[in-house]
Amino acid sequence: MHDYSDDLQGYEWPACVTPRCNRQLWVAEAGRWACRPCEDKTAARITELPGLFAQLNTTAMLMKGASRISGPSGSKTPPIPPRLDVLNLVGPGGIAAKLSAIEDSWRSALGWTIAPWRGSPAQAIPDHVRFLRDNLLWACSSYESVGQDIDDLRKLHGECAALAAGEKRPGRVQIGACPTPVDDGWCGTALTASTGSHRVHCGGCGARWDGLGEWRELRAAQEAATAEQARQAAEQGEAAA
Numbered sequence: 614m615h616d617y618s619d620d621l622q623g624y625e626w627p628a629c630v631t632p633r634c635n636r637q638l639w640v641a642e643a644g645r646w647a648c649r650p651c652e653d654k655t656a657a658r659i660t661e662l663p664g665l666f667a668q669l670n671t672t673a674m675l676m677k678g679a680s681r682i683s684g685p686s687g688s689k690t691p692p693i694p695p696r697l698d699v700l701n702l703v704g705p706g707g708i709a710a711k712l713s714a715i716e717d718s719w720r721s722a723l724g725w726t727i728a729p730w731r732g733s734p735a736q737a738i739p740d741h742v743r744f745l746r747d748n749l750l751w752a753c754s755s756y757e758s759v760g761q762d763i764d765d766l767r768k769l770h771g772e773c774a775a776l777a778a779g780e781k782r783p784g785r786v787q788i789g790a791c792p793t794p795v796d797d798g799w800c801g802t803a804l805t806a807s808t809g810s811h812r813v814h815c816g817g818c819g820a821r822w823d824g825l826g827e828w829r830e831l832r833a834a835q836e837a838a839t840a841e842q843a844r845q846a847a848e849q850g851e852a853a854a
């Protein structure tokens with residue numbers, strides 16, 4: 614009688630290549646790299662990305678946490694900048710760059726030319742999403758490295774969803790003191806940002822900041838002003854001692 618156990622040893626039933634899944638494939642999934650549930654979940658995540666991007670790409674998100682008090686006792690509370698994690702995600706190196714890298718690796722595996730330049734993240738993301746959705750079945754079936762991309766898309770979606778879920782507060786948020794230089798120091802008026810506008814306007818000195826680039830400048834100026842204030846306070850402390 615033939616003992617089949619030897620034949621079965623060393624034979625591994627094919628499993629999904631997605632990290633953290635590794636589910637054994639069904640017979641109907643034979644020949645695939647990633648399992649069908651991974652494909653379905655990934656399709657849903659890809660589809661949600663443009664909406665999450667739009668939600669993150671608002672003043673409210675960029676200003677989230679801006680009024681949070683940090684440090685003990687509340688004295689000399691430094692201005693808290695707009696959340697850099699959000700800025701990074703909606704900037705050119707964020708969601709758009711990650712989707713673009715995946716699209717290019719799929720295009721390369723398909724023997725296609727790399728994706729054309731598609732403009733700003735807001736313009737490019739819908740196009741990347743369309744490409745990835747259209748070719749997801751191919752990738753799960755025929756692209757050996759798809760598991761890493763599925764895992765990267767899961768992490769990207771999770772990061773965006775967590776940040777978007779944390780931002781529900783409407784209205785105005787405190788974003789620290791106005792750092793505009795005036796005669797003997799700086800303006801110091803408390804600045805606020807509105808969820809409905811990309812503009813910050815100082816009611817004290819009339820300074821304006823509009824959009825991401827200028828907000829970064831505002832933040833840098835606030836940090837410089839805070840550092841200078843701390844230095845002066847230390848000097849006064851020494852002089853009094």
Ligand SMILES: [Zn+2]
Pocket residue numbers: 629630631634635636647648649650651
């Ligand atoms: Zn899977």
Ligand SMILES: [Zn+2]
Pocket residue numbers: 791792793800801802815816817818819820
């Ligand atoms: Zn001012």
